[in-house]
Amino acid sequence: MSLGYKAGRPQTSGWKDSTRKHVRPEIPKVYSPEAIEPRWARYWVDEKLYRPAEGNGSARFSLSLPPPNITGSLHMGHMLEHTEIDILMRWHRMRGENVLWLPGMDHASISTQMVVERELGREALPDLEPGAAARRAWQREGQRRRLEMGPEKFLERCWQWKQENGDTIRRQMERMGASVDWTRARFTMDPAYSRAVIEVFVRLYHEGLIYRGQYIVNWCPRCGTAVSDLEVAHEERPGQLWYIRYPLEGGTGSISVATTRPETMLGDTAIAVNPSDNRYRSMIGRKVILPLLDRVIPVVGDEFVDPAFGTGAVKVTPAHDPNDFGIGMRHNLPSITVMDFDARMTAAAGPYSGLSREQAREAVLRDLQAANLIEKIEGYKLNVGICDRCKTIVEPLLSKQWFMRMRPLAEPAIRAVEDGRTRVVPDNSRKVYLDWMYRIHDWCISRQLWWGHRIPAWYCDGCDEVVVAASAPDACPKCGKAGKSGWHQDEDVLDTWFSSGLWPFVTLGWPEQTEDLKRFYPNDLMIMGFDILFFWAARMIMLGLKFTNEVPFRELYIHALVCDAERQKMSKTKGNVIDPIEITEKYGTDAVRFALASSAAPGTDIAFSDDKVQSYRAFANKIWNAGRFILMNLGNLPELAVRQLGVALEPIPEVGFDALPVRSSEFGVRGLEGHGNEQLRTEQLRTEQLLIDRWIFSRLAAVTHEMNEALAGYRFHEAAHTIYHFFWHEFCDWYLEWVKPEITERSDEPRPTAAWVNMARAFEAALHLLHPFMPFITEELWHQLPHSGNARSISLTRFELVNPQAGDVVSEKQFETLRELIVAARNVKAEMGLQKEKPSAQVATEDLRILEIFRSHQHAILRLAGLEALNFARGRLPAEASPVPLSSGCDLRLFYERPVDVVAERTRLEREIPKAKQQLERIERQLANESFRSRAPQDVVTGAERRRAELVDQFQRLEQSLARLGAAPSSPQN
RNA sequence: GGGCGGUUAGCUCAGUUGGUUAGAGCGUCUGCCUUACAAGCAGAAGGUCACCCGUUCGAGCCGGGUACCGCCCACCA
16 A cells, blocks of 8 residues: 655665755555555565674673474464564564574474375365365375385475475565574485484484384374374363173182273283282282183283272283283283284184274174173273374374483483573473473484485395484495395485484584584574474473583563464464464554563463454554654755754763763753754743653663663563553653654744754654664664664664663652642542633742752643643632642642532542541551551651651541531532 | 462452552543544542451462362373
């Protein structure tokens, strides 16, 4: 949409081109992010602004982006994560640190393979009505087509998918304003990255930390691959506990076992009891007959069996249950695999061979029933493991896989977190991490998939030799067979987290000792969601320590989950997903970012809604219009003045925030002294101007300090609220309103006033504080302010963010006194329905210093409160005047003739009086308490006393007012 | 089975070491198109801080317990 308005990049800004009066283009009243944001997004990327500087000069701050999966486009969770990171990156960058934010993407082995399959399925079956059923059908069909087309063609499709989605993700990130260094972007299947992955595998293997073996793994029959423990979700489902009789060999008696999975009995190779269980001790060593198959199996004693559960005897199926596998190992039992990788019964299942696991269960139960071997059936809630990816029930199966030995790797990773070399925030995530690490199990790292890093294991065609190496060996060390061709590589690929676990150091060039690795490793920070704490954070810490002897990052901040307005997790199936691009296009990136940041309290999930974004769009508009006001009043300044202003406004890195005029004694503009002061019309206006300028810079210093503290603790919401409140309710509502006459009345004069310069500088400081949250609008407005020299970006302009000394207590106090008076006057006007009128007012107090403050700022008071005149009296005002008491010890009254609405006034008083009374009673009780007086700190006690005095005063006045109302003859109203 | 978090205004949520009168946004009500902004300005109403007990001069905050909600972990069939 064209607005007839084109604000410039620095190169094209009109400020330096114009020779005489600068003519501002018309700036639209309503902020249109779509006219601004894409332009700056492009500029930041094209100019490569976010490459860190060369050399080791300044402090550095580094972070590697958690690489988004190339499975699809970015969702709100990413946007939150990227917003939080970007805020911190921009914040650190403005402090002059050398910031590296390294972006990249993850090949996401299993997830990508699944989406690509589904895509193939969709192509084959284009007419299905989209939905859960169609997804399943597409998946099935896609899988079939994958097998049909073979690895080579399928992987081609995967790369094509990567290309397309990688581009989409990158565009999204650019549009969100992520200040990453694209020149360092990495992908987990880049050639160099893949080489590093293989090297890690080979090294771990030769150190004995990776091994291959036949163990029980979680098998997803639908995905057709093993998955790790972490990829299995548990779901409670109603089920049954069947008690089955196993007859003792020799004809007399039986042992009953309880099971939730009767179909696995076909693979039973023993019955186990606890050796300390008196009921069964004599049975150990005897034999039972496995029903249905009539196999003779032993009774063994094993501590694992819980005598209190079920019958105290348990069937042992080593090939289909991890616990039973353990028992089988301990007792040297055979393993009989009765279910294959498709979850169908094998030949070993005898008559049940070929049935699905569900059919087999039915058949087994039916046959047991017929043989009268079912003793009883109980209802039982059981936990079934389901595949994280496809929700199919996983099958524990015996299978030959590759594993990583975790204990030796975990130990240093535990210590690193315990002693704080990596600090985990919030603290409860630290505990969760440690608990998991203490109980860590070996990690199944092989996957029966095609998309991913092929396992570098080579099997000799001539014998059973296995060699683990980056490439096929020249000759077989065992059978002596020569040549690289006589080997076939392991078909499997690595779990995707194996490669992401190396992210922080491989992205910087490891195993080469690159400059980047030296400069930016360890990373200063890592930010991620809680859901991948084990998957990713834990593995990065373990592998980082293993291969670099350093923690991969010094801090780990765990961010919240983005939920919908009803606090429900966003999910495609629920249909409550908010698309970041859509909402960004609707309200602007800045507004969405601010909405996210303002809700991002550590440890709490975010309820995200359109409403919130809308209110921050309003905020962006507010900022825009404040800028508009400031720039409009610059419009008439001649070029010379603009030049000089440019010099004056250029931030000076060494001095930074100190250069703001709050503390400078001359209180003028450097290079323009003398002129500015002359322009102040009267002593009075000058005093007023002085106070408000001092006040705003004092507030800026305080706000900066607060934001520093908040961001250092990842309290994004606090920092966002602080700047929001400051900008809107202090800078706009008070500062701009206060200086307005000085600014607008002077705009026709040939020189900029000190007032304008200070305003512009305060505004610029506010833009700096806002910039990390709202990078686009701040960049735009900053460029429109006059700067000299090569001002490339607000984000690269150093802003010294710490200066606690800049606080000006006296000015803040004076300002508060004035503000209270103005608000009280407005209040009376509103309550009395005098908003269109300009009544006169009187203020009275014993404190002459306060009267003097009022007197010397009366222009501002009259204008901002909407009063005609203000006069001053010494002492207190009589009750008949219905004075309003102020905390500065003054009484304020307004003169007006409008008849008072007696009923409304009485209602108000009757509501106020009990409240005041209650408060008064409470504070009197407190002050009457001797131990309060003796034990509480002095300032708390005096504070309470002062408060009591106020309350007494207020209470009396209220009562008097009510009494007067009652006494007065009730005159007919209107 | 173990662990963690939540319960504060009509709604969504802040409230970092205990201390004067518990805050914000949205929504509601009143009055205003005041030359930066109606996506705005000025003002107002609205809370037994889930419940019980304790520690303390003093508790939304600390300790113990109860209720409801949510999340994570878990190889007892």
